[in-house]
Ligand code: FES
C-alpha cells in the first residue's frame with residue numbers, strides 16, 4: 001500500500017492505495033465521486049475524462065499514484081460560485097445528452113478542449129497552422145472525437161460546445177488582457193479558477 005495525496009476539487013485527499021489502483025477507481029471507489037463514469041476502462045470511450053491541472057485525461061488509463069500533488073477537477077468541481085459551469089447550462093439548453101452516462105466526461109473534455117483551443121493548439125482537421133483555428137462544427141467534433149456517446153446525442157453536444165465557443169468570438173479582452181466573464185476561454189478556465197479560489 002502507498003500513501004497518495006491528491007488535490008481533488010480543491011480539497012486535499014490522502015488515500016492509502018494499492019499502487020495499481022487507477023485514478024478513476026480512486027475517485028469513484030475511494031472518494032465516492034461517482035460523477036466520473038467507467039465505460040470501457042481501456043481508454044476508448046472518454047466517459048472517465050477528468051482534468052489534471054486543467055488538462056483533460058482518461059482517468060481509467062492512469063494510476064492514482066502518478067498524480068500525487070497534482071490538482072484534479074471532476075464534474076463535481078466544475079461549477080463555481082453556486083452557478084453551474086456555462087457548459088453544463090449549454091448542454092441542458094441544447095439537449096446535449098439522453099441517458100447522461102457520457103455527459104460528465106463530455107463536459108470535462110470540452111472544458112479541456114476549449115482551453116487547448118484558447119492556447120492555440122491545432123487539431124487533425126485544422127487547415128492553417130499559423131493561426132488559431134475557428135471552432136467550427138467540424139473542429140469541435142474532431143477535437144471531441146475521443147468522447148463517445150452511445151445515445152448518439154452528438155448534434156446537441158456539438159451545438160452546446162459551439163454555443164459556448166461562439167461566446168469567444170464576441171469576447172472582448174480588456175486592456176490588461178483579462179478575459180471577460182462569459183467568454184469560451186473564460187468558461188474553459190472556470191473550473192480551475194474556481195478550484196484555485198477554494
Ligand atoms: S472508461 Fe476510460 S476511456 Fe472509457
Ligand code: FES
Pocket residue numbers: 096097098099100101102103148149150151152153
Ligand atoms: S447521453 Fe447516453 S451515452 Fe451519451
